[in-house]
Amino acid sequence: MQNQTTQKSNVETILTVKGLMAKVADSDKQIIRGLDLTVNAGEVHAIMGPNGSGKSTFSKILAGHPDYEVTDGTVELEVNFRQKNLLEMLPEDRARNGVFLAYQYPVEIPGVSNAEFLRAAFNEICKHQGADEMDPLEFDDFLKLKLKFLGMSEAFITRAVNVDFSGGEKKRNEILQMAVLSPRLAILDETDSGLDVDSLRVVSDGVNKLRTKNNAVLLITHYQRILNHIIPDRVHVLYKGQIIKSGDKSLAIQIEEHGYDALIKEYQTSNATPASGSLHG
Amino acid sequence: MPETKDKPIISSKKTQLTSNDMQLTGREYKYGFVTDVEVEEFPKGLDEGIIRRLSAIKGEPEFVLEFRLKAFRHWQTMTEPKWAHVAYNAIGYQNLRYYSAPKKRGDGPKSLDEVDKEILDTFNRLGIPLTEQKRLTGVAVDAVFDSVSVGTTHQDVLKEHGVMFCSISEAIREHPELVKKYMGSVVPYKDNYFAALNSAVFTDGSFVYIPKGVRCPLELSTYFRINAAETGQFERTLIIADEGSHVSYLEGCTAPMRDENQLHAAVVELVALDNAEIKYSTVQNWYAGDKEGKGGIYNFVTKRGICTGHHSKISWTQVETGSAITWKYPSVILKGDYSTGEFYSVALTNNKMQADTGTKMIHIGRHTRSRIVSKGISADQSINSYRGQVKIMPSAEGARNHSQCDSLLVGNQCSANTFPYIEVKNKTATVEHEATTSKISSEQIFYLKSRGINEEGAISLLLNGFCKEVFKELPLEFSVEAVRLLEMKLEGSVG
Numbered sequence: 001m002q003n004q005t006t007q008k009s010n011v012e013t014i015l016t017v018k019g020l021m022a023k024v025a026d027s028d029k030q031i032i033r034g035l036d037l038t039v040n041a042g043e044v045h046a047i048m049g050p051n052g053s054g055k056s057t058f059s060k061i062l063a064g065h066p067d068y069e070v071t072d073g074t075v076e077l078e079v080n081f082r083q084k085n086l087l088e089m090l091p092e093d094r095a096r097n098g099v100f101l102a103y104q105y106p107v108e109i110p111g112v113s114n115a116e117f118l119r120a121a122f123n124e125i126c127k128h129q130g131a132d133e134m135d136p137l138e139f140d141d142f143l144k145l146k147l148k149f150l151g152m153s154e155a156f157i158t159r160a161v162n163v164d165f166s167g168g169e170k171k172r173n174e175i176l177q178m179a180v181l182s183p184r185l186a187i188l189d190e191t192d193s194g195l196d197v198d199s200l201r202v203v204s205d206g207v208n209k210l211r212t213k214n215n216a217v218l219l220i221t222h223y224q225r226i227l228n229h230i231i232p233d234r235v236h237v238l239y240k241g242q243i244i245k246s247g248d249k250s251l252a253i254q255i256e257e258h259g260y261d262a263l264i265k266e267y268q269t270s271n272a273t274p275a276s277g278s279l280h281g
Numbered sequence: 282m283p284e285t286k287d288k289p290i291i292s293s294k295k296t297q298l299t300s301n302d303m304q305l306t307g308r309e310y311k312y313g314f315v316t317d318v319e320v321e322e323f324p325k326g327l328d329e330g331i332i333r334r335l336s337a338i339k340g341e342p343e344f345v346l347e348f349r350l351k352a353f354r355h356w357q358t359m360t361e362p363k364w365a366h367v368a369y370n371a372i373g374y375q376n377l378r379y380y381s382a383p384k385k386r387g388d389g390p391k392s393l394d395e396v397d398k399e400i401l402d403t404f405n406r407l408g409i410p411l412t413e414q415k416r417l418t419g420v421a422v423d424a425v426f427d428s429v430s431v432g433t434t435h436q437d438v439l440k441e442h443g444v445m446f447c448s449i450s451e452a453i454r455e456h457p458e459l460v461k462k463y464m465g466s467v468v469p470y471k472d473n474y475f476a477a478l479n480s481a482v483f484t485d486g487s488f489v490y491i492p493k494g495v496r497c498p499l500e501l502s503t504y505f506r507i508n509a510a511e512t513g514q515f516e517r518t519l520i521i522a523d524e525g526s527h528v529s530y531l532e533g534c535t536a537p538m539r540d541e542n543q544l545h546a547a548v549v550e551l552v553a554l555d556n557a558e559i560k561y562s563t564v565q566n567w568y569a570g571d572k573e574g575k576g577g578i579y580n581f582v583t584k585r586g587i588c589t590g591h592h593s594k595i596s597w598t599q600v601e602t603g604s605a606i607t608w609k610y611p612s613v614i615l616k617g618d619y620s621t622g623e624f625y626s627v628a629l630t631n632n633k634m635q636a637d638t639g640t641k642m643i644h645i646g647r648h649t650r651s652r653i654v655s656k657g658i659s660a661d662q663s664i665n666s667y668r669g670q671v672k673i674m675p676s677a678e679g680a681r682n683h684s685q686c687d688s689l690l691v692g693n694q695c696s697a698n699t700f701p702y703i704e705v706k707n708k709t710a711t712v713e714h715e716a717t718t719s720k721i722s723s724e725q726i727f728y729l730k731s732r733g734i735n736e737e738g739a740i741s742l743l744l745n746g747f748c749k750e751v752f753k754e755l756p757l758e759f760s761v762e763a764v765r766l767l768e769m770k771l772e773g774s775v776g
Contacts, residue, residue: 063731091731110719112742112745124733
């Protein structure tokens, strides 16, 4: 892990994952097998890996999804300059403390307008921070600003959450939510999958616009394509629930050219008997 | 049973407050308490003698007794309907009491402030304060406790506008001509088994008459409380909106938690004359039985309105959250040309509740319109069925109907059914029917949680979304209450 923290000095660490082990709840199916990761403020980390490597599971665990059970390891989130145990927090508290998951498959909420839904979420966060809540009219104006900022249509205000949205619209709607809730740590779970070129650009531009010195992005992806638009500071390769290689953006290009197989083979031969946590960098 | 004839007409006793009643289902049903009050009640059983005595105790004119007896004789020739998608144990009609009322002291209360403290407290606990100082502003309330109306608030304001709002018993005595003209005109006593029974033994209920051209200045509301055990409640409500008048009426209902099932068989009749509008809203929260399906109210209700006049409108809005069995089809007969009928319904069933509810829209007049929006929510092992009929008669030139029936399933053991009956006898009519079934999924809940909204807020948002079209039809304060009621019922069922 040293490689990640030593790059910059005097930076805030937003997320610290140590020796994380997790399985599917109510089963013996181990998915995450000793994962270490440190994400600092201002950074974009890409987590890449073949299908079934545990990428999406990792993102869901960070959001507190009840389908998975953490069996070992720690996850800490920086909240007001203190490290808090993320695993002890309820999903809603994680969100209120700045964790945001952009879903691979956003869920439809019939009958509830985007404005109602986002205002409810926004006000929960306001409440948590002791700030005044917004009334519907105020919030509509706020939402319009965000839509303009992202170059999105005002039709998103009144439409029911994700109902009858195209794949691209759903992903854009996730970015809209991110813009409204302005999270500390945004986890984008395969946000690029199934996107056409135009949607990919809108989504990537949105994420880039929302990047600041104080927040961080965890970009989970199968393909290098999105990394041409959102330039990562670090790239990690996840395989069988472990990070088997980390590097800068050139690692992603290497994967694009040679595939995951080469990396996996390299990892398997050089670590015939791997000890968890000793491989990174 | 029928030792009624030679025994004293009325037996007097104190109902016992049983603490067991309170513990059965814990906090889930907060209206499950029993009021300890001295009552006058009939012995169990039903025969002509009981009906004559009921009529006598109420001081009714001959025509009402005749109506009751004809209904009773007809009822005896009928059999209980079996077509509804519900299953329940046979009802022992001879094992029920047909009259139970809080005992009057002396001549009885002159005003609401003189009503028994226990009864006022009961309504206070139910959130319906009746006394002058505390009564709800903007809403006139008629409070019915078991078989009798205990009083009606805001009489002065209503009188000023010529609005008659009183118990049906009082109306029979004070306005017999109106009662004679309209009672049974919308729901004839021969209509169905439960309507016939009600016509024979109805005890109390509300009466409303809005004079020509008057817009009723207050919301009118009746609150029904079943308290006594082993007593059927048979209320009868009659609302007449004269030409060009307008009224909004709301009824609420609760009952104590008891192990035995209780029968509630009401009849509601609405009459709208030319250009008149009646909006009738119900928030029904009768005790629904415990988790195992023990106890609860059998709710067999006949509600029907007739748009007699042209350009008249009748709108039913119901939020049905209680009762072990619900059998209820608020309907509109669209007789007047250009008249409109509406039915907005949210029916929630949980535990082992069974609901078979819907509407009938009978188009007779030209260019009549009807709209049906039905939202069924079923959870646990409950069964929730929508049954609706749209009938376009040959005379209904240019009639239109739109029906939308949505079902929401919570969990894997419940079921939802839709039984639409459509009959069109005029080629110029347009009839549309849409139906959907969906589920509240744990993924939806998690999605909302991951945006900072807690479980309660998530369920509330989802329910609100599902029921939005219906809730917006309710008076504002009641729509807030309705959402809360649904949330409370569904707590623990989702996930």
